[in-house]
Amino acid sequence: MKKLITPNDIVLDIGAGSGLLSMLAAKAGAKHVYSIEASNAFATIAKKIIDTNGLGKQITIIKDMSTHVTVKDNKKRKRNKKGRNRKQGRTIPQKATVLVAELLGTLLNGESTLRYYQDARQRLLTKNAKIIPASGAQYAVLINSDMLHKITSSKSYHGLDLRYFNTFRDSVSLLFTKHYGVCMNTLNYKEMTEHITVYEADLYKDGPEVQPMNERGRIYTVTALEDGSVQAIVFFWTVWMDKEKQYKISTNPKDTIGNLPRNMNWGQAVQLVEDPAGWTHPEPKILHLRKGQKVDVKIISDGVSLRARVVRVYPQMSAKEPEEKKAEATATQVSTQPEATATQPEEKSQSRKARKSVDLTPTPSTNTIQNDINKLDIDDSSVKPSGAEPMTSESSQS
Ligand SMILES: C[S@@+](CC[C@H](N)C(=O)[O-])C[C@H]1O[C@@H](n2cnc3c(N)ncnc32)[C@H](O)[C@@H]1O
Numbered sequence: 001m002k003k004l005i006t007p008n009d010i011v012l013d014i015g016a017g018s019g020l021l022s023m024l025a026a027k028a029g030a031k032h033v034y035s036i037e038a039s040n041a042f043a044t045i046a047k048k049i050i051d052t053n054g055l056g057k058q059i060t061i062i063k064d065m066s067t068h069v070t071v072k073d074n075k076k077r078k079r080n081k082k083g084r085n086r087k088q089g090r091t092i093p094q095k096a097t098v099l100v101a102e103l104l105g106t107l108l109n110g111e112s113t114l115r116y117y118q119d120a121r122q123r124l125l126t127k128n129a130k131i132i133p134a135s136g137a138q139y140a141v142l143i144n145s146d147m148l149h150k151i152t153s154s155k156s157y158h159g160l161d162l163r164y165f166n167t168f169r170d171s172v173s174l175l176f177t178k179h180y181g182v183c184m185n186t187l188n189y190k191e192m193t194e195h196i197t198v199y200e201a202d203l204y205k206d207g208p209e210v211q212p213m214n215e216r217g218r219i220y221t222v223t224a225l226e227d228g229s230v231q232a233i234v235f236f237w238t239v240w241m242d243k244e245k246q247y248k249i250s251t252n253p254k255d256t257i258g259n260l261p262r263n264m265n266w267g268q269a270v271q272l273v274e275d276p277a278g279w280t281h282p283e284p285k286i287l288h289l290r291k292g293q294k295v296d297v298k299i300i301s302d303g304v305s306l307r308a309r310v311v312r313v314y315p316q317m318s319a320k321e322p323e324e325k326k327a328e329a330t331a332t333q334v335s336t337q338p339e340a341t342a343t344q345p346e347e348k349s350q351s352r353k354a355r356k357s358v359d360l361t362p363t364p365s366t367n368t369i370q371n372d373i374n375k376l377d378i379d380d381s382s383v384k385p386s387g388a389e390p391m392t393s394e395s396s397q398s
Pocket of ligand 1 (some may be wrong): 014015016018019020021036037038039042064065066067101102103111116344355
């Protein structure tokens with residue numbers, strides 16, 4: 001703000017919250033700050049804090065959604081001789097020359113930043129207004145984590161085989177680490193692929209359309225960096241405050257080590273991943289990758305949230321591989337073609353439910369259960385039979 005705000009600037013803060021950004025803008029020398037806040041409670045509190053800090057004259061709090069606020073139309077006011085500002089709703093007296101806002105969620109667009117910035121640019125800002133933050137990028141990466149595997153899968157307890165419980169392993173829902181009091185960077189994980197740039201947004205011009213909103217989503221092909229299993233996909237973002245990308249904030253777990261406020265305010269989003277070859281089976285199949293092997297990850301946005309699924313695993317070829325292995329790999333590829341497995345996560349969840357009702361309703365014989373358990377392809381090499389930690393519903397489900 002110190003870099004961009006000048007004494008002639010009229011600043012618009014969308015989502016005043018505590019009023020902090022508005023006060024910083026005022027202190028950076030803005031001529032006036034209009035601070036819009038949709039929540040009555042926050043607007044009242046922000047006003048109190050702003051007055052306490054002696055900045056009440058420089059900052060005006062407007063209680064409303066930014067999308068309802070308009071720029072005062074002076075011509076209309078002149079025509080209305082009774083002085084009624086009919087149907088104008090809440091207004092600001094002129095367009096702002098700077099927009100500053102913190103409307104970021106666990107996902108970059110989790111609080112509809114892209115839509116609110118787009119709307120403000122179109123109606124509430126001057127043509128050359130300065131915008132803070134200036135840009136952002138939503139990233140994702142496939143990870144391996146023994147700890148995550150342990151808390152999201154079942155193996156055994158006191159010699160009792162519980163692996164069939166993995167039927168409930170949820171690879172459809174996107175979870176926010178902060179809701180579970182978990183910091184990704186304490187989970188001891190390894191990045192298994194390069195980062196996926198889900199989308200980039202230039203906040204001077206882009207809107208929600210930069211997200212993978214097409215109903216088929218967007219396919220991202222990534223390469224395994226080493227041999228290993230994949231447990232999840234982790235979403236994090238970076239925003240750059242200025243066009244020159246001198247100042248940034250990142251929620252990459254590696255950038256939030258020891259930063260508990262950032263982890264608990266934004267944190268990361270995590271979705272469990274499975275091998276598409278097991279997609280239609282009731283029990284999930286763990287995805288194993290070899291270094292250099294490629295996978296297609298499909299990511300879909302509903303406009304605010306994101307969902308991901310590995311839809312294709314490319315065969316891993318090496319010069320030494322026997323012909324039969326190649327044939328086997330080709331068969332896997334065919335069975336995991338995106339078209340062949342184009343089931344959406346919801347459909348998949350239903351299909352799994354349907355399978356469950358078929359497979360689980362009759363009381364199966366011990367042999368049937370044992371056969372089913374034998375079929376489970378869970379990489380449990382990291383799960384030591386401890387017997388010391390009772391499984392709770394939390395540790396057996398995501
Ligand atoms: C993450 S907080 C912002 C924190 C704030 N910048 C601060 O320094 O305390 C988001 C706030 O924006 C408000 N908000 C979100 N979208 C809004 C919109 N379009 N118009 C007005 N307020 C909005 C929410 O009610 C919430 O108080």
